[in-house]
Structures are given as C-alpha cells and as structure tokens.
Amino acid sequence: xxxxxxxxTACIECGADLELEGAVVGEIVQCPECGVELEVLSxxxxxxxxxxxxxxxxxx
Ligand SMILES: [Zn+2]
Numbered sequence: 001x002x003x004x005x006x007x008x009t010a011c012i013e014c015g016a017d018l019e020l021e022g023a024v025v026g027e028i029v030q031c032p033e034c035g036v037e038l039e040v041l042s043x044x045x046x047x048x049x050x051x052x053x054x055x056x057x058x059x060x
Contacts, residue, residue, distance in 0.1 A: 009046040012038065020046065 007020040016033035020040065023029065027040045028051045037051035 007043065007046050009048060011036065012048050012050070018048075 005022065007023060009018050009020065010016065011018050011031040011033060013031060013036040014034040016031060018029065018031060018038075020027075020029060020043075023040050023043065025040050025043060028037050029040065029048075030037050037053075038048040039051040041047040041049045
C-alpha cells in the first residue's frame with residue numbers, strides 16, 4: 001500500500017484530468033491545462049472550488 005493517496009478528478013473549468021497527489025483540504029492546485037487555481041474543498045468525494053483570485057501582488 002502506498003502512503004500517499006492519489007486522487008483523480010476533473011478540472012471544473014476545462015474538464016481536464018487532474019491528479020491530486022497527497023492533497024489536503026484547503027490546498028490550492030493549479031490546472032495544467034487552463035491554469036486556473038482550484039481549492040480542494042473536500043476529499044471524499046473530491047470537491048474543488050475556484051480559488052480566490054490573487055491578481056494583486058502587493059510588492060515583491
Ligand atoms: Zn482546467
């Protein structure tokens with residue numbers, strides 16, 4: 001058995017397959033296809049939501 005659980009789900013924006021390896025609730029993942037940032041809302045079942053946009057970069 002593997003320690004890390006790999007979950008697969010689909011991007012809620014473009015439908016691309018996403019693998020969530022060792023993901024935890026609250027983690028932000030980025031879709032490799034469309035680049036949208038998704039927040040892991042739940043793991044069982046996997047539920048994703050759009051992450052809050054962080055377009056404003058305060059300095060740095
Ligand atoms: Zn996508």
